[in-house]
Structure formats: C-alpha cells, structure tokens
Amino acid sequence: MTLNSADLLVTNGTVITMKPGEAPIYNGTLAIEKDKISAIGQSDEFSNWKTLRKINAGGGIVMPGLVNTHTHAAMTCFRGLADDLPLMTWLNDHIFPAESKLDYEKVYRGTLLACAEMIRNGTTCFCDMYLFEDAVAQAASKAGVRAVVGEVLYDFPSPNYGPIAQGFAYTKMLIDKWKNDPLITIAVEPHSPYLCAPELLKEALTLSQAHDIPMVVHISEAQSEVDEIKKRHGKTPVGFLADKGLLAANLVGCHCVVLTEADISLLKRHDTKVSHCPESNMKLASGIAPIPKLLKAGVCVGLGTDGCASNNNLDLFAEMETAAKLHKVSTLDPTVLDAATVLKMATLDGAKTLGLDDKIGSLEPGKSADIIIIDTRKPHLTPMYNPVSHLVYAARGSDVSTSIINGRLVMEDGRLLSLNLERVMGDVENIAEEIRSTNKKLRKVP
Amino acid sequence: MTLNSADLLVTNGTVITMKPGEAPIYNGTLAIEKDKISAIGQSDEFSNWKTLRKINAGGGIVMPGLVNTHTHAAMTCFRGLADDLPLMTWLNDHIFPAESKLDYEKVYRGTLLACAEMIRNGTTCFCDMYLFEDAVAQAASKAGVRAVVGEVLYDFPSPNYGPIAQGFAYTKMLIDKWKNDPLITIAVEPHSPYLCAPELLKEALTLSQAHDIPMVVHISEAQSEVDEIKKRHGKTPVGFLADKGLLAANLVGCHCVVLTEADISLLKRHDTKVSHCPESNMKLASGIAPIPKLLKAGVCVGLGTDGCASNNNLDLFAEMETAAKLHKVSTLDPTVLDAATVLKMATLDGAKTLGLDDKIGSLEPGKSADIIIIDTRKPHLTPMYNPVSHLVYAARGSDVSTSIINGRLVMEDGRLLSLNLERVMGDVENIAEEIRSTNKKLRKVP
Numbered sequence: 001m002t003l004n005s006a007d008l009l010v011t012n013g014t015v016i017t018m019k020p021g022e023a024p025i026y027n028g029t030l031a032i033e034k035d036k037i038s039a040i041g042q043s044d045e046f047s048n049w050k051t052l053r054k055i056n057a058g059g060g061i062v063m064p065g066l067v068n069t070h071t072h073a074a075m076t077c078f079r080g081l082a083d084d085l086p087l088m089t090w091l092n093d094h095i096f097p098a099e100s101k102l103d104y105e106k107v108y109r110g111t112l113l114a115c116a117e118m119i120r121n122g123t124t125c126f127c128d129m130y131l132f133e134d135a136v137a138q139a140a141s142k143a144g145v146r147a148v149v150g151e152v153l154y155d156f157p158s159p160n161y162g163p164i165a166q167g168f169a170y171t172k173m174l175i176d177k178w179k180n181d182p183l184i185t186i187a188v189e190p191h192s193p194y195l196c197a198p199e200l201l202k203e204a205l206t207l208s209q210a211h212d213i214p215m216v217v218h219i220s221e222a223q224s225e226v227d228e229i230k231k232r233h234g235k236t237p238v239g240f241l242a243d244k245g246l247l248a249a250n251l252v253g254c255h256c257v258v259l260t261e262a263d264i265s266l267l268k269r270h271d272t273k274v275s276h277c278p279e280s281n282m283k284l285a286s287g288i289a290p291i292p293k294l295l296k297a298g299v300c301v302g303l304g305t306d307g308c309a310s311n312n313n314l315d316l317f318a319e320m321e322t323a324a325k326l327h328k329v330s331t332l333d334p335t336v337l338d339a340a341t342v343l344k345m346a347t348l349d350g351a352k353t354l355g356l357d358d359k360i361g362s363l364e365p366g367k368s369a370d371i372i373i374i375d376t377r378k379p380h381l382t383p384m385y386n387p388v389s390h391l392v393y394a395a396r397g398s399d400v401s402t403s404i405i406n407g408r409l410v411m412e413d414g415r416l417l418s419l420n421l422e423r424v425m426g427d428v429e430n431i432a433e434e435i436r437s438t439n440k441k442l443r444k445v446p
Numbered sequence: 447m448t449l450n451s452a453d454l455l456v457t458n459g460t461v462i463t464m465k466p467g468e469a470p471i472y473n474g475t476l477a478i479e480k481d482k483i484s485a486i487g488q489s490d491e492f493s494n495w496k497t498l499r500k501i502n503a504g505g506g507i508v509m510p511g512l513v514n515t516h517t518h519a520a521m522t523c524f525r526g527l528a529d530d531l532p533l534m535t536w537l538n539d540h541i542f543p544a545e546s547k548l549d550y551e552k553v554y555r556g557t558l559l560a561c562a563e564m565i566r567n568g569t570t571c572f573c574d575m576y577l578f579e580d581a582v583a584q585a586a587s588k589a590g591v592r593a594v595v596g597e598v599l600y601d602f603p604s605p606n607y608g609p610i611a612q613g614f615a616y617t618k619m620l621i622d623k624w625k626n627d628p629l630i631t632i633a634v635e636p637h638s639p640y641l642c643a644p645e646l647l648k649e650a651l652t653l654s655q656a657h658d659i660p661m662v663v664h665i666s667e668a669q670s671e672v673d674e675i676k677k678r679h680g681k682t683p684v685g686f687l688a689d690k691g692l693l694a695a696n697l698v699g700c701h702c703v704v705l706t707e708a709d710i711s712l713l714k715r716h717d718t719k720v721s722h723c724p725e726s727n728m729k730l731a732s733g734i735a736p737i738p739k740l741l742k743a744g745v746c747v748g749l750g751t752d753g754c755a756s757n758n759n760l761d762l763f764a765e766m767e768t769a770a771k772l773h774k775v776s777t778l779d780p781t782v783l784d785a786a787t788v789l790k791m792a793t794l795d796g797a798k799t800l801g802l803d804d805k806i807g808s809l810e811p812g813k814s815a816d817i818i819i820i821d822t823r824k825p826h827l828t829p830m831y832n833p834v835s836h837l838v839y840a841a842r843g844s845d846v847s848t849s850i851i852n853g854r855l856v857m858e859d860g861r862l863l864s865l866n867l868e869r870v871m872g873d874v875e876n877i878a879e880e881i882r883s884t885n886k887k888l889r890k891v892p
Contacts, residue, residue, distance in 0.1 A: 079828070080835035084770075084784035117825040282771035283839070285780040312839040313826045322768065324530075325728035326775075334731040338530035379563040380759045380843075382525070382871045383878030389526035393729070393758040397826075398844035425828045432829030 005050040006031035007407070011043055013057030013373065014387050018064050018347045018362040024387055030062060032369040035182065035407035039365055055402060055412070061374040061387050064363050065124025065146075065403060066316040067350030069275035070216075070254045070304030072130045073139075074102070074110030076117070077431050079308040087222075087284060095309055098435055099131075102159065108135035109427040114314055115143030116416060116424050121315045121397025124370040124405045127252070127275070127304070127354055129189045129216055131160045134174060137184045144410040144418040146370060148354050149174070150189030150216055153204060155197055164200060168207065175211055182406055185213060185356070187252075192218040193237045194228050198244050205246055212250070214355050216275075219253035222286040226258045238263035247272045252353055254304065255280075256294070257287040264290065268297045273353040276345070278323045280306030291327050292336045302353030303346045315397035320346050324392050339392040373402040449485055451496040452477035453853070457489055459503030459819065460833050464510050464793045464808040470833055476508060478815040481628065481853035485811055501848060501858070507820040507833050510809050511570025511849060512762040513796030515721035516662075516700045516750030518576045519585075520548070520556030522563070523877050525754040533668075533730060541755055544881055545577075548605065554581035555873040560760055561589030562862060562870050567761045567843025570816040570851045573698070573721070573750070573800055575635045575662055577606045580620060583630045590856040590864040592816060594800050595620070596635030596662055599650060601643055610646060614653065621657055628852055631659060631802070633698075638664040639683045640674050644690050651692055658696070660801050662721075665699035668732040672704045684709035693718045698799055700750065701726075702740070703733040710736065714743045719799040722791070724769045726752030737773050738782045748799030749792045761843035766792050770838050785838040819848040 008031070015028035017040065029046045031039040039046075082094035107130065118126060125146035128136050133151040140147035151160065151174065153167045161170040171188055178184040188208040190196040196204075201217070208215035220226055220237045233240045238259065241247050247270035254275040256267070267274065276289055294301055303323060305314045320342045327337045351361025360370045374395060376382075381390050381399065403411040410418040454477070461474035463486065475492040477485040485492075528540035553576065564572060571592035574582050579597040586593035597606065597620065599613045607616040617634055624630040634654040636642040642650075647663070654661035666672055666683045679686045684705065687693050693716035700721040702713070713720065722735055740747055749769060751760045766788045773783045797807025806816045820841060822828075827836050827845065849857040856864040 076825075077829070080831045080840060083832075083835050083839060084781055086781060090780070113825055113828060120825060279767075279771060282775040283780065285774040285778045287778065288775055312835070315826065315842070318764065318767070318842075321725075321764070322771075325725060325768075326772075328731040329728040329734055329772075332731045332733065334536070334729065335530055335532060377871070379522075379559055379566060379867065379871060380761065382559060383523070383875050385526050385878065385882070386529075389529050389758065393529060394526060396761070396764075396842050396844055398842055421825065425823070425825060429829050432831065436831070 004048060006033050006038055007051070008032040008053045008055065009046060009049060009051045010055045010057055010062055010371065010373065011046070013060055013062030015040060015363065016061060016063040016387060016391070017364065018344065019364055028062065030363060030371065032404070032407055035368055037363055037365055037367050037369050040363055055373070057373045058375070058377065060376045060401065061391065063372060063374070063391070064347045064361055065370040065372045065405065066122050066346045067302060067354065067361060068118065068123045068126040068305055068314065068316055069252065069302035069350050069353045070277055070306055071114070071126050071128055071314060072307030073114035073126065073128050073136060074107040074130055075307035075309045076113040077106060077110040077428055077435070079312050081309060081435070083312070097439070100159065101438070102131055104132045104135045106431050107132040108139050109424070109431060111136045111139035112143060112419060112424045113428045114308070115139055115145045116419050116421055117314045119143065119145060119403050119411050119416060119418070120400065121317065122372045122374070122400035122403065123314065123316055124372065124403060125351070125354070125356065125360060127187065127216060131158060134177070137174065137178055141181065141183055142419070144183070144405050144408050146183045146360065146405055148185045148187050148214060150187035153190040153200060154195040155200060168203065171207065175213070187214040187216050189216040192225070193240055194225055201246050202244065205248060205251070208250055209248070214250050214252050215248070216252045216254065219256050220258045220263070221255035223258050236260055236263055238266050242266045242270070250355060255286070255289065257281055257289045259290055264293055264297050264299065267294070267299050272299070274299055274301045275304040275353060276301050276323065277304040277306040278326050279319055280310040282322070282326070284310050288326060288330045291323070292331055295341065300349050300352050301345055302350035316346050317391070317395050317397045320392045339388045342392050343388055369404050369407040371404045372400050374399050375401040449477070450494060452479050452484055453497070454478040454499045454501065455492060455495060455497045456501045456503055456508055456817065456819065457492070459506055459508030461486060461809065462507060462509040462833060462837070463810065464790065465810055474508065476809060476817065478850070478853055481814055483809055483811050483813050483815050486809055501819070503819045504821070504823065506822045506847065507837065509818060509820070509837070510793045510807055511816040511818045511851065512568050512792045513748060513800065513807060514564065514569045514572040514751055514760065514762055515698065515748035515796050515799045516723055516752055517560070517572050517574055517760065518753030519560035519572065519574050519582060520553040520576055521753030521755045522559040523552060523556040523874055523881070525758050527755060527881070529758070543885070546605065547884070548577055550578045550581045552877050553578040554585050555870070555877060557582045557585035558589060558865060558870045559874045560754070561585060561591045562865050562867055563760045565589065565591060565849050565857050565862060565864070566846065567763065568818045568820070568846035568849065569760065569762055570818065570849060571797070571800070571802065571806060573633065573662060577604060580623070583620065583624055587627065587629055588865070590629070590851050590854050592629045592806065592851055594631045594633050594660060596633035599636045599646060600641040601646060614649065617653065621659070633660040633662050635662040638671070639686055640671055647692050648690065651694060651697070654696055655694070660696050660698050661694070662698045662700065665702050666704045666709070667701035669704050682706055682709055684712050688712045688716070696801060701732070701735065703727050703735045705736055710739055710743050710745065713740070713745050718745070720745055720747045721750040721799060722747050722769065723750040723752040724772050725765055726756040728768070728772070730756050734772060734776045737769070738777055741787065746795050746798050747791055748796035762792050763837070763841050763843045766838045785834045788838050789834055815850055815853040817850045818846050820845050821847040
C-alpha cells in the first residue's frame with residue numbers, strides 16, 4: 001500500500017533530517033499522521049496527496065526540534081536578578097533566598113514562561129531538574145512541550161518533599177502519575193556527588209534502572225567541586241562514581257567541565273552521557289569542558305542552557321554558536337566542533353543523551369512529529385550557501401517561525417498557540433514584584 | 447527660554463543614557479529637534495510639549511544605538527561560504543578567490559545588506575575596512591547608517607585602485623568627497639604591519655592626523671602574525687609600531703589578541719584604541735584578547751563583529767553577551783567585564799574608539815539623535831530586575847524594534863524604512879549565485 005494522505009503536510013522546505021549521512025532535501029515535504037512523521041521526500045512526490053492541512057515552509061529550513069538536555073526551567077523567575085558576582089555571593093545572597101520562597105504555583109508559572117520562551121526559540125524537548133517537579137510536568141504538558149523532569153534529591157531537607165526518604169517517594173509518585181503521558185518522561189535526579197551521599201546516589205540509580213529512565217546528576221561543574229570530592233573520597237567525581245558502580249548508560253552528567261583523561265575514559269567505558277552547558281559555564285566562570293576530547297573518545301554529548309539565572313536565556317541557537325566558537329578558541333583549532341557536529345549535539349545526540357533517540361532527534365518516518373521551521377528570508381540569513389552553517393553561525397532563536405510537538409502545532413508564524421503569552425508573562429512579573437519587595441538590594445534601581 | 451516643543455518625542459521608555467554615572471530613567475521621554483537630542487527627562491515633564499510626532503516606546507528600553515568598531519560590511523556576500531577550516535585553506539581556497547571577483551557594484555550591494563542587518567540589530571554606526579569604499583559610503587548614506595569608512599591599503603596592488611600611490615590618492619579623494627556628509631567619516635586604513643611597509647604606515651598616520659580622522663589597522667590578530675613581525679622587525683607588532691612612532695590616540699588597533707604586558711603599557715601610554723572582536727577571534731581560533739587587562743590599564747576598548755565570513759552575523763547584542771562570558775571563563779573570574787562595562791564598550795567607548803564620542807555613544811542633549819528602542823515585552827526579557835543585565839545577557843538583535851539615526855527614523859516596529867529589504871536581499875542572492883557558478887566545491891550540496 002502506498003501512502004497518499006496525511007493529517008498535515010509541511011511543504012516547500014529545505015529539510016535537514018539529521019538522519020546520519022543524509023543530505024538536505026531541497027524543496028522537500030514532510031507528512032504527519034496523528035503524532036508521527038509518516039513520510040519525507042521531494043515536494044513533487046506529494047503532489048497527489050490528500051491532507052487535512054498544509055503548512056508552507058516558504059523555502060525555510062525544516063528540521064527536528066532542538067533538545068535542551070539541562071535546565072532549571074522555573075529559574076526564569078530569577079532572570080537577571082543578580083549577575084557578575086562571585087559564585088558564593090550570587091548563591092547565598094541572591095539565588096538561595098529567592099528559591100527558599102518557591103512553591104508549587106511559582107514553579108508552575110516560572111516553567112510556563114520557560115516553555116513559552118523555549119517554544120519560540122525552537123526547543124521542543126527539555127530536561128529539567130528543580131523543586132516541585134510535578135508542577136514542571138503540568139506546565140510542560142499544558143504548553144505542549146516534551147520534557148524529561150525529575151525532582152532534585154539531596155541529603156538535606158527539601159522545601160517540597162521534606163526529608164530524602166520522601167524525595168524518593170515523591171519521585172516514585174511522579175513515575176507512576178506520568179507513566180502513560182505522551183510528552184512527559186520522569187527521571188531520577190540526585191543533585192550531585194557533593195550534595196548526595198553515596199547511598200542516595202546508589203538508590204537513585206537502582207530506581208532509574210528499574211524503570212528504564214534517565215538519572216541526571218551535576219558532575220564536575222567546577223574545580224572547587226572536584227577538590228571537595230577529592231578531599232572526601234580521594235578521587236575525582238567521575239572516579240568516585242565509577243568506584244561506587246554509579247556510572248551507567250542511563251546517567252546524564254551535567255556540565256563535566258573539570259575532567260581528567262581517566263575521567264573521559266571512564267565516561268566512555270560506561271557509555272555515560274554528558275550535557276554540555278557552555279554559556280552557563282562561561283558566565284559562572286566554571287571553566288571550559290573538554291568537549292573535543294569527549295567527542296573524540298566517543299562520548300555522547302548533548303547541549304543544555306542551564307537555568308536562566310546563569311545564562312540568562314534559553315536559546316539553544318545561541319548555545320550552538322557559542323559551543324562551536326568556544327572550543328575552537330580554547331583549542332586554537334578552527335576545525336573542531338564543526339557546524340554539523342554541533343547541530344547533532346543539539347538534536348539527535350541530545351535525544352540520545354536523554355534516552356529518547358528512538359522517538360525524537362531526527363526526522364524519520366515513524367518518529368514523533370517534533371519539528372521546527374526556520375524562516376530564512378532575513379538579512380542575517382542571506383545569502384545561503386550552506387543551511388547547516390547558518391543554523392549554527394548565523395541564526396537565532398527568534399528565526400523559528402513554527403513549531404510542532406508530538407504532531408500538535410504549538411506555534412505558527414511566530415504566534416504561540418498553546419499558551420496565553422500575556423498572562424504567562426504577567427504571572428511571572430507578579431512573582432518578580434514579590435521578590436523585589438522582600439529584597440532591599442533590589443529596590444535600588446541599577 | 448524653556449524648551450517646550452520638539453520634532454519628535456520618544457515617550458514611555460526605560461532610558462539608559464550611558465552618560466557616566468547616570469541611572470536609568472524609568473518612564474522617561476527623549477526629545478529630538480532636527481538631527482539632535484534636545485532634552486531627556488521623566489515623561490511627565492513633557493506633558494505640555496508640542497511635537498510633530500510621538501513614538502511610544504511602550505515601556506521598552508531607549509538607549510544609544512550600538513557602535514560596531516570593526517567590520518568588512520560587504521563580506522555579507524560570503525556569509526557561510528566556508529567555515530570550520532584551517533585559516534589558510536579558508537583564505538586561499540574560498541575567501542581570496544571570491545574577493546578577487548569583487549567590484550564597486552557588488553561591494554555596494556553587499557554593504558546595503560549589511561546595513562539592513564545592522565539597523566535591524568540596533569547598530570547605528572559602523573567602522574568599515576574593505577575595497578571600493580566609496581561604494582560603502584554610498585550604501586551607508588543610502589541606508590541612513592552612520593559610518594567610518596576607509597579603503598584598505600597594502601603593499602601589493604589592489605583590485606580597486608592599483609598600486610599603493612593610487613591608494614593614497616583614492617583615500618584623499620574620499621576625504622574630500624565626503625567631508626561635509628552628516629553620516630560619513632573617512633578613515634585611513636592600512637591593513638596591518640604584516641601587509642604594509644613601515645613607510646606606508648607612516649604616510650597613513652601623517653595623512654590621518656592632517657585631517658584629524660582615525661587610522662584603523664589590524665594588530666596582533668594571531669600568534670602567527672606576531673611571529674612574522676618579530677622575524678622581520680625583532681619586535682611585537684605593538685612594539686614595532688611604537689618604535690616607528692606609529693602609535694597614536696587616533697589609531698584603532700583591531701583585534702589585539704596576542705599582547706604582552708609591555709604592549710598593553712604602550713597602547714595605554716599612546717592612548718591607542720582597541721577594537722575587540724571576540725566572536726571572530728573565537729571562530730578563526732585566533733585566541734582570546736586580554737581585555738580585562740587592557741581595561742585595567744585604562745585602554746579604551748570598543749566592540750566589533752568583524753566581517754560576516756568569520757562571525758557569521760553582525761549582531762552586537764550577541765557580541766556583548768559573548769564578550770562578557772568569554773572573559774569570565776578565560777580568567778575564571780565571574781566578576782570581570784560586568785554588564786555595565788560591556789554595554790559601555792558597545793556604545794560610548796565604541797564612539798570614543800572612533801573619535802566620535804563628542805557626537806554619539808550616549809544620550810545627552812546636544813548629541814546626535816542615534817537612538818534605538820528595545821521591545822522588552824517578550825518571554826526571554828521577562829521579568830526585568832535590571833535592564834542593563836538584560837541588554838547584555840538576555841536580549842538579541844531581533845529585540846530592537848525602532849531605530850533613529852541622526853534624527854531620521856530608519857526602522858519602526860521592526861519595519862525597515864530606509865531600504866527595500868526584498869530588493870537588497872535579492873541583489874546579494876544574485877551575487878551568491880554567481881559565486882556558486884564559479885566554485886565547483888559549492889555545487890555539492892552540503
């Protein structure tokens with residue numbers, strides 16, 4: 001039987017499928033049936049197809065939605081609250097006091113704003129670590145964004161769940177509650193080796209593997225953290241995790257800035273994934289992760305924005321550009337992290353990092369319809385010799401015109417369809433007003 | 447006499463004047479009379495003013511237009527032509543062959559596209575070095591963008607003017623032709639110490655000082671260049687220039703990536719200005735300029751994008767963000783290049799770099815009306831605790847809604863008024879098609 005109908009056809013695009021080895025399809029068309037991609041090809045192959053709806057990509061780029069492998073979405077509430085400070089001043093005087101007043105409602109509203117921003121910037125899937133993660137799952141579901149969400153676990157009591165035993169109970173509740181959701185995957189997310197006892201980490205890994213879901217952990221974000229773990233355990237964070245049997249293929253190590261050659265070998269040996277967050281690492285002066293070495297060793301690396309308080313936006317296009325350029329200058333080699341490699345980090349390898357590459361990350365029949373259209377009819381994208389170069393070195397999140405997630409049109413021609421943008425922004429402005437009123441330092445206008 | 451009328455009032459903005467020590471004016475208004483700013487204050491002070499026209503900033507940020515201190519505007523024609531290559535392959539196999547086919551018309555069209563892109567990204571003044579610079583001045587004038595333009599001079603014959611003696615004649619022609627133009631300043635622009643004999647450089651400095659205009663030179667962009675000058679002259683490029691009496695307050699050194707402590711002292715002693723182009727330096731893997739040290743020494747530093755072939759866009763907002771973050775990570779100090787410092791580099795210090803700070807770079811009565819409005823009613827700029835932080839860490843060029851240059855409205859609500867955008871883009875697409883047809887490597891779709 002030959003297909004000849006679809007629910008939706010995206011026509012007249014330069015289709016970058018990200019399927020390994022596949023060249024761009026010029027004047028391509030993509031067919032969507034329910035929540036899945038059903039066919040991809042030259043537009044003329046679809047001339048006789050019946051369809052409920054057509055979206056004309058207008059010669060723009062059609063590609064898989066971007067995958068943000070690490071963020072703390074609700075930190076949109078603290079965007080620009082404090083910058084340019086020593087790490088401990090920033091955390092202790094600004095971020096921790098603000099976070100201590102968070103609740104379910106604020107996390108829900110902050111995450112809705114993050115979802116609005118991410119949809120507009122072409123992100124269709126994000127991995128979140130924060131407090132009140134049921135609110136994050138609710139917000140992502142409402143916004144229509146795919147998400148991997150996990151409640152942060154650590155040794156001390158949490159403002160959400162209280163003592164750690166209840167943290168595990170809360171995580172199990174999330175796993176059960178969201179197990180059949182088409183957009184939400186629950187992950188187990190112990191904060192880091194420096195805030196979690198080995199027993200906590202072990203229990204987390206066991207839980208994640210029992211449910212075949214990711215475990216997400218901050219690893220080796222800065223030298224101070226490595227020093228602390230060495231003091232406690234006599235090893236680097238990666239060495240310590242390996243020693244305890246905690247490195248695994250379902251483990252996502254966020255940051256991985258300070259690594260030894262031995263650490264890199266261990267990550268590769270256990271097929272542990274890495275979430276690279278260059279802009280946050282730069283802004284907090286944490287250091288430059290050895291991404292070219294990780295890639296050379298064969299470690300799977302995805303891209304992440306980290307939270308808005310250390311970035312300060314959630315634009316993976318900017319993150320791609322920064323990643324490509326940062327590693328060139330840090331290695332003094334203009335050939336490392338070429339555009340195609342970086343684009344793969346932000347799509348297929350991001351999906352692989354989160355264990356979702358059977359479902360998303362590339363445009364292939366049978367995969368979920370998570371698709372974005374980039375409007376290339378703009379001065380800064382003219383002329384176009386190479387669409388992949390433009391996506392990494394010239395485009396911005398604001399060039400994304402249309403986004404489809406799991407077959408649902410969530411943005412069309414720049415208009416957000418799944419959320420009331422004015423209300424979402426207004427709600428977070430109200431939260432900001434409350435934060436201002438309780439922080440004398442903020443009263444002084446900068 | 448109290449002022450009570452204006453040609454144009456920009457109302458209801460958060461006005462960041464960039465006048466040293468001045469706090470943001472919330473709900474501020476700015477008055478424009480002909481080509482100049484005539485008054486700035488709280489909006490209620492203007493309630494009785496008569497005006498020909500009002501522009502409501504809608505609560506957005508009103509600030510001086512950004513100053514791009516170094517670019518090769520017409521290289522828009524080569525945007526994304528070749529990336530991720532070793533420097534010599536990139537230059538010899540791609541850029542030089544494409545440049546050898548340039549002419550007046552192509553430079554004019556390429557520069558118009560650059561002007562369209564820069565206006566849309568909030569740049570109101572740029573400093574250009576390239577071939578056929580009369581075309582650049584014509585294009586900037588047509589687009590209504592302020593520009594400092596200078597024909598590139600070097601020892602070997604130029605496709606434009608032929609032998610170097612005619613290069614000086616051409617520069618003098620430009621100085622004479624454009625001397626009364628309100629937007630155009632001519633500069634003398636010998637390429638670099640490695641492509642220019644000391645006599646050429648000396649003659650250029652004399653000419654620039656006779657006319658009280660800037661001299662713009664590439665200096666110490668990469669280690670290989672420093673090695674070459676050391677071999678020829680036994681000194682670093684800056685040391686060599688000092689030795690020959692060529693460091694001066696009207697000299698703009700572009701890049702200045704590889705500098706010794708002694709070089710930094712020399713630049714400071716002679717009040718030589720520096721144009722910092724971090725994204726280009728990263729993409730070409732040239733190195734990281736010691737900007738925190740230059741600033742500490744008191745050297746005036748402006749920001750530049752460099753040309754589109756090594757960036758690949760002309761967005762100074764992205765450049766600000768990259769500059770702030772790059773130097774934090776390279777020094778492992780999160781407090782260096784804070785947002786206010788970087789914003790000054792992109793405005794007032796950029797103007798000072800080009801010798802135009804008596805006229806532009808800050809919003810003050812009597813200065814030229816070069817003003818941009820940033821629309822902050824967007825998810826990625828919500829909430830707003832600190833407008834300066836947002837401009838550097840969260841905003842993008844695409845957030846600029848309106849631009850006024852020398853009192854002329856060149857963009858309003860994202861609509862370019864001074865150029866026919868479709869025609870400008872179409873003209874460069876035609877140039878790209880010609881380049882494609884003569885370069886076999888480009889036929890193979892990437």
